[in-house]
Amino acid sequence: MANGSRQAAWEFFGTELKRRREDAGLTQSALGTRVFVSGGYVGQFEQAIRKPQLDVAQRIDEVLQTGGFFERMCRKLIDDKRYADYFAAVVELEALATRICEFAPTLIPGLLQTAEYARAVTIAANPFVTDEYVEEKVTARLERSRILKDAARPEYWVVVHENVLYIPVGGPAVMAAQLDHVARLMRERHVLVMVLPYEAGAHAAMGAMLTLMDFEDAPPTAYTETSFSGTLLDEPAVVKRAQRAYDLIRGAAMSPETSLALVESAAEDYRRCASTT
Template sequence: MPKRQPRDSQEAGWEFLASELKRRRLAAGLTQEEVGLRAFASGSYITHFEKMGRKPSPEMAAQLDVALETDGFFERLCRKLLEKSPFAAYFAKAAELEKLATKICDFESMTVPGLLQTAAYARALTIAHHPLAEDEIIEDLVSSRIERARLITDTPRPEYWAIVHECALHVPVGGQAAMAEQLEHIADLMRARKVLLQVIPLQAGAHSIMGKSLRLMEFDDAPPTAYTEGAYSGNLLDEPAMVKQTQGAYDRLRAAALSPEASLLLIETAAEEHRRCATTT
């Protein structure tokens, strides 16, 4: 699969960070392995940073400053680039990584995953999170989410697999008509083979990630990562043992979920129910 290329204007800043890392490493007479040892990372991670296969977190950028004695330069630059993101600070790094992913696996327990959301659905969620925000701010946030969603319809695109709980199909976010539109959109994507999606039925009972969300991302030339999110917080995980544990949890979700074919039928049925309610109220 061709390597994905990010679209936003921040890319020039990240390219500058990568080139400066290589320039300052060479000026210090250090190999990538030596910088990695000083920054408590592997030499391959430094390679990924220099080639933009991965972008450092502010914490890793601070370790690079220590390794290269750059007096906070990389940490300040990294934080500045993340501040320009239209997304919440805790999600900004994950949003950058998803543009480079070759495979993304999402799980949501109560909502439709962001990459599958329609504008009406996203707007209702955004207003619920920011009830006093001005309309212009709401629309900017919605536009950013819809722009993200192009990721799974553009070419090239990552392999995208999502699992949602059946609860997410029945909560009328934005009203019955908006919810019908949302589920019809998901069904269209599934029928067009743009996404693989499974639903965990109510009858499945307890499962391994109840009340949480989880995202797994894989890359051509970098180790996989996991991202978990709670209320106003998120954690990007790249420690191999932790990522392996989250992959196991996702595998158990797949085992508990309906097949894609049965899931599509359930989604279509729920969409019809919301559409019927919208026309009779």
């Protein structure tokens, strides 16, 4: 389903939710109480600003006695094969976040990737797929990065391990362009990037990518990912532990100024290497 038609379908979901809620004589707050979300959330569902999780859609069906209508529609709409099942909800939340903080131990974060870098990562993980599959994944990743160009873009903090600068994904030319892209975003103050140096040794999130998201009117969430799976966390005590881990990592990182100099130096090294091959 194309992005435009998907949004239109979510708008239809919201219109139907409002109609059936009003037919049942319930306010947004009353429905929210019964399905364990705020009335403001229900309003955002109805305006297609926020997409309900599947369990919320199931509870809406129970309260409004709609015979599974909202569950079926939600399942169809969230079945977005551009993203792994465990990541689709994260993409929706990124677009709503007021602040995103990421730690990347091995790869440039997806929101900062160039097309060539994303293509190399996709092919490395899926060496037998078609070109169409690769381009679909690359396009989806680039679409996510549009939130950084928006006037209401989230505050975006990134800590990358020094590994990330020296793993030659796609070869020297791709890496030079990728690091130039990161440096440009840093200089334009669209993102604040810091490098966790090798000298820092062990750190608080060994081996795992970590993302923290804050929202205007909802509790913060955390997301962790390894090579084959990811977990979205919203239990307050667990999110608090993830926030503390990120604070420890950020405290051990280089300053933004030193990090920018290192990113630019690595880009130049790759550029020289590319010119001699």
